[in-house]
Amino acid sequence: MSHSLESLVVRHTLRLPAPIGPAGQGAVAARQFDAALMEVGFKLSAELLARLSELSEETVVDTAARTLPVVRELVGDHVQHNAYFIDFPANVPDTVDFWRDCLVRALADESVRPGILDQLSTGTVNLLTLPAYGRYQHSYADLLAAHEELIAAVGDRVTVLHPGGELDDEIGALYLALAGSATPLGDERLADLAMLAGACADGPQPEEIPVRENRAVVNRARLAAGAGLLLDTVTDVLRLACALSDGDVTLQEPTRFRGLSRPVRRALLAGLDSVVAAAPGKLADVPVHREAFKRLGERLHPHEFPQWPHAAEVFAVARGERKAPSFDRRVEELLGAGEIAGAAEVLKSAPGRLFRSLDRLLCGCGTQEELDAVVAAAEAVAPEVAGRVLLSVREHLHNRAEDTGLRRVFVNRRGRAWVSDDRRAPLPGHERGRLIDALDAEIRRRLPDPGHLFVDPDVLDVALPLSGRGTAAGLGVLPRGSLSPVEGELLRFFVYWKQRRRTTDYDLSALMLDEDYATLGWLSWTNLTEVEGEHSGDITEAPEGASEFINLRLGAVRGAFVVPQVNLYSGEGFEEVEESFFGFMLREGEQKGRPFEPRTVRMKSELRGPGRVALPLAFLRGADGRWRAKWLHLYLLGNPTSNRVEGNRVSVATLLRGIVEREQLTVRYLAELMAGDAVTVWDGEKVPDGPVTYIGLQRPEGLHPDSRVVTLENLRDLIPQ
Known part of the structure; x- marks a missing residue:
């Protein structure tokens, strides 16, 4: 367990906890460790190298053996990245010539020739029936032998590892940072928090856990350790029950509750009872998740515990046997009656909801008096609103400056994206300005004095990370909407996947668009070469793992946008496969080397999301001619099978325009x-x-x-x- 926790510290902080071991002459081993790290684009800081040099050689070697696999996985070097075309990016054939060659080789194979001839008689041939198509024709060792060693360049990535404190201190600090995060965590980091919470349940706790999902994960660990639960709403108990069943603590997806032991049932019912006893009005939260509470009640059997009557009230409300008008219903009734000022006054008791409703309230105002009432309500409760909500609303107001006629882009918590027409009326300019000034003042008040x-x-x-759900785990990954410079002559994307149970075919593609978002061309398995670059070849199954690459010469790229994407053609989805990730490398013009060189990797992110088309990021050419990456982290629904870049280029272009032309807070x-x-x-x-x-x-x-x-x-x- 300690080694697993140590790897979490390295992944999350790029700090190496202080190794435990005797003093000694570890300088030689430390330099060897540093050299091994440099092969994958990492390096020991001068201070860390000095510290390791003072330890015994055995301690340094043990530390290196634990750390190297962690950083190699961070950059995607823990797997073998083979390419279909052994000389890639050299000698990639024309697409039709390649297909013809596969057909000729199939006809020369007596075992498959009859079937191929039958297909030819119909006028079409299924590429997947050709033995030479879609399956590696050489080993990974053959690939390595065919390529020169990478020559180091000044522009190669160097990620520095810094010295940390004692392991227990580093674990505790990381736990406090994740548990007390002001923004929601992504699925991977939420899973890491669960591991840390189990190790830190008896130690120091954050002063506040503002994100409810984090609180559910922490409460699960506290329940297992016999510590008191952190509850202030009935929904906290529902989230904890979901965590105990390994379900969705965000409550976006239904959870199938497991059978719970009697001690656990007692703890959940006691928690519900204490919350309702202290504030009966919190029963109003039950109707929002009525079905989930009904299913939970079937597992908890509240009738067996008459000592907690307030807990029983929760399930009576869920079954409709007791009335508990929801807060939202009261607000909707006022809005439906046109009482905007009255709705704003009621919403003052729920400051976060008031701020999330500002656009609707302002657009619904019919008089200046109502506009003043809405703005005054927002100004009054701003100090009580969570910082990330203030920033989200500030960004929203900035992008509602005028009626631009643009389409609206919607992205749910899991990165699923879609577009619709924007039919909203423009916001009143004066009131919008007042709110922006009030938000800037409140955000400034909360920020610490930075000194220098x-x-x-x-x-x-x-972009400010207002939610970790919009950012995949990985190395060098930035929040959705961020812009980052791209320096290098050669840009190379890669995707890796390993199927779990079914034959799975992912297709890496790149769409090129002009300044008006019109299609100029693409690179994919149906178009292996363009003037801008080359595709490494289509791999159609991945029982042992598979990789595809696209190589681009940025100076030759036409148009203004390059949009890499991963299409699920057939088989397991991004959340079903054993492993899948995307990334890109940057090289100087003369740097050859293998198709995958970890020192040149600038970004590697996990592919774990809904939908069947992944859009990790896009590349934009600015007016100055320089390229920048725009981070998307989006997933499109796509088709059940046979997704191709040709089939989704219009929807991708529409979505990209909505993202690019929206300004994020940075x-x-x-x-x-x-x-x-x-x-x-x-x-x-x-x-x-x-x-x-x-x-x-x-x-x-x-x-x-x-x-x-x-x-x-x-x-x-x-x-x-």
Whole structure:
């Protein structure tokens, strides 16, 4: 367990907990460890290298043996990335020529020739019946032998590992950071929190756990440890029950509740009873999740525990035997009657809901008096609204400046995206401005004094992580809507997947669009070569894992947008396969090497989402001719089978336009609120001697130990409570 927790610390913080072992002469082993890390694009900081050098050689070797697999998996180097065309990106054939060659080879094979001739008599041939199509024709060792060693370049990625404290301290700090996060965590990080919570249930706890899903995971661990539960709504108990059944603690998907032991049933019923006894009005939350509470009641058997009558009331409301008018119903009745000011007054008792309803309230106002009442209500309760809600509404208001005629893009919690026409009336300009000023003032009030604020220029256009659900786990992954520079002559995408039970075919493709989002062309299994680049070849099954690549010369790319995508052609979905991930590499023009070189990987993210077409990010050419990545983390529904880039290019272009033309709140916004003109954009040279607040993609070496450091690993810490 300690090794698993240590790997969590390395993955989440890029810090190596202090190894336990005797002092010794570990300098040689430490340099070898550093050299092995550099092969996959990582490096020990000077301080960490010095610390390891003072330990025994055996301790350093053991530390390296535990750490190297963790960082190799971070970058996607824990699997073998073979390519169909052994010389890729050289010698990729024309698509039709390649298909013809596969057909000729099939006709030369007596075991399959009769079937192929039967197909030819009908005028069509199924490519999947050709033995040479879609299956590796050489081993991974053959591929390695066919390629030169990668020559290191100045632009290769170097991710630095820094020294950490004692393992228990690092685990505790990571637990407090995740549990107390002001923004929701993604599925992978929520699973990591569950592991940490089990180890930290008896230790220090966050002063507050503002995200309900996090609280459910923590409560599950506390229940197992016999500690008191953290409950203040009946929905907290419902989420805990979902966690105990390994269900969806976000309550977006129904959970099939398992049979629960009597002690667990007692704990849940006692929790419900205490919540309702302290605040009977919280029964109004039950109708929102009526069916889930009814199914939970069937498992808890509240009639067996008459000592908790208030818990029984919860299930009476769920069954409709007792009335508990919901808060939302009361608000809807007022809105339906046109009483906008009255609805705003009622919503003041639920500040978060008031802010989420501002657009609807403002559009529904018929008089200046009503507009003033809505804005005054928002200004009055702003100090009580969660920081991430304030920021979300601030971003929303910024993008409602005028009637632009653009289409609306909707993205649910799991990254499923769709587009519709925007039929909303424009917001009143004066009131919109008043609200923006009020939000800026409230957000500024909550931000800490940064002292001397140093900012990496590459992080300024990173979108604020208002929800971890919109960001996949991985290396170098930025929140949805972020922009990041792309430096290099060769851009190479890759996808890897390994099927679990069924034959599974994923197809990597890249769509090229012009400035008006019209299609210029694409690279895919149906179009292996274009002037801009090459496709590595179609792999149609992955029992041992499979990879596909697309190679692009950025200087030759036509148009303004390149949109890589992963299409599920057949088999298991992104959430069903044993493993699947996407990434991209950047190389200098003369860097050859293998199709996959970990030192050149700039980003690797897990593919775990709904739908059958994945859109991890897009590449945009700016007016200055420079390329930037726009991070999407989106999934389209697609077709049940046979998804191809040709079939979804219109929907992808429409969706991309909606994302690109929407402006996100970025690190730049918060930095300017925190420090105004005192923000120092760091030039990458000498670091300051004294303590600073540093915000960047990576932690630079040599910062004062009392500095506050915010990097991609803890970017959520910027969001005020």
